[in-house]
Amino acid sequence: MKSTLSPDRTELKERWAEYKLANPKTRIRDAAKALGTSEAELLATGLGESVQLLDGDFRELMKEMGALGHVMALTRNDHVVHERKGVYQNISFNNHVGLVLGEDIDLRLFLGDWKFGFAVSENDRFSLQFFNSFGDAAHKIYLTEKSNKEAYHALVAKYLAADQDVNLFVNEKKEKEAEPEEAAGLAKSAFQAEWLALKDTHDFFTLLRKHKLTRKQALRNAPEGYAHRIKPESMKVLFDALSQSELPIMVFVSNPNCIQIHTGPIKKIFVMGPWLNVMDPEFNLHLREDAIDEAWVVRKPTEDGIVTGIELIDKDGVMFNQFFGKRKPGIPELAEWPALIEQHSIQF
Template identity: 60%
Template sequence: MTTTQSLKERWAAFKEQNPKTRIRDAAKELGVSEAELLATQIGETVQRLDGDFRDLLKEIPTLGYVMALTRNDSIVHERKGIYEKVSFNEHTGLVLGPDIDLRLFMSRWHFGFAVDENSRKSLQFFDQDGTAVHKIYLTDKSNEAAYEALVQKYHAADQTTPIVTIPYPEKAAEITNEDIDVQGFQASWLAMQDTHEFFGLLRKYKLGREQGISLAPEGHSQQITVDQLIKIFETVAQRELPIMIFASSVGCIQIHTGPVKKLVSMGPWYNVLDPEFNMHLRADQVHSIWVTRKPTKDGIVTGLDLFDKDGNSIALVFGKRKPGIPEMKEWQDVVNEVVAA
């Protein structure tokens, strides 16, 4: 087992040789979790936080204008704004501001740190296996005094005991299509009144998300390419259509609602580089993209589901909509045009 001191030394040597490598990638190279790597800096640039993170999150609005970051291995989702309407029902939380829009699953929030990287201050939260769940960065418009007060309030008394991460068991294998009630599943799909019912259908029929989408009724799902996805982004940007981009970690779903404007490809990354919203998508890690059409009481809802090679969800994309309001025809037109072409 690697001791904190030897890991600290290994990371120092790694950073010297790879100064531009981000900590998440460095952790993979060194065979440890990001939280373990970050914890080697406790007492220097990092402080460990303690207490009920639900209470801490209720105080994030005092920080004012910040940047929220949620990511998985294939996408980074960064949204600037103010945390508003923070609420919890047991271990499920919501942040429902017009800019910062989050769904929080607090059973996955195990470690918290206050981090000061070259005067760039942040609060960073991790799962029990050391994977990043959510990060909150101060901006030049943030209330730094409120940040310092928050860090002091939730500062852990014990800053010396090494953190202990616990890996999650591997995902169970999906059942084969031969063992699925496909007819029943398709009938249930066609009977949906709300897109949120889809999660229940997957549980009922014991399906993974991509597996379920692949078994949709005829005309309700089809695959497209990364080039077609990029064409959809370019078209909504040209037509100034507001869209919704969902990206999730194990403990947080972060949603951008609005237009996308500045689209830039840089090596394997496909980026949205707007003042309030940045998205960085590893296009080379997108293994499959599905257009889905789900019935609701407000009409068909058209979405894009992105998956990696292991069937993990990378991101979801929709036209801007709210319950009770039909989907924008302009969004349907863009998707249909690109699919047809």
């Protein structure tokens, strides 16, 4: 049964239809910004047609995701899109924090603000899409030619909301405040000593909270030799070097609701407009180079030795992309990784 759209949704649907005619290649996230709405609200204009609203505990739905077989997991933020194909395996939850620890699909899920879920069918492409209370995409799952469509339709039927004729109400975002360059009142020597005493990379977040530091402030006050800036254009040079070396790396992309990780080599690299792209069979990355305000090489001590990462930060101070050499707890990082960074990054 088709939904009867409210006047507001009817008007938004008409505006989006006009926008798509004028801008046929624009992604829905960018269209939402241009139209002064959220992606979730824009998608909801298709309720009763190509979109179905989901309901229930999304933790339970996610636990069943393995039944779909081979799919494509997509996590993005404003500046980078991470797409990884594979199977959802080893899915577990501790309250609203979830783990997916498959060989290919590797996720950290923070479901405390997964507000809306939709099943979407467009041009014979099926997906499950989840959004937070601000209407921003948290995580999306697309069927591939290898997926189990019967399992998908069974899941949609199981979690289908009884009322499909609803208006979405999203929270309004606060304006981002410009962060101060300097860290007022920082006990710098104590901070640096605690940095040097780190045992695990995850403890770095605790260190920042303890000293009330933003990411940029922390990196600017790092111990000597533990953080330095490289030019943003280094990323294309590094990607090309990685492609040639076939060195396996870890690529982290995060938003407030999900972290998605690719582990392995990257091979096919090309630039299209502002986008630096990885286009491999099982992994795609789309990175807006012009969004990189600062790029840092960061070294953190662990019980397994130094771990070297590249951190990309936007003009608002948000770290939106991280890169590491392939490693696991108990195994030191690959020596080739910091060597490649040193050889191919462009220094200030």
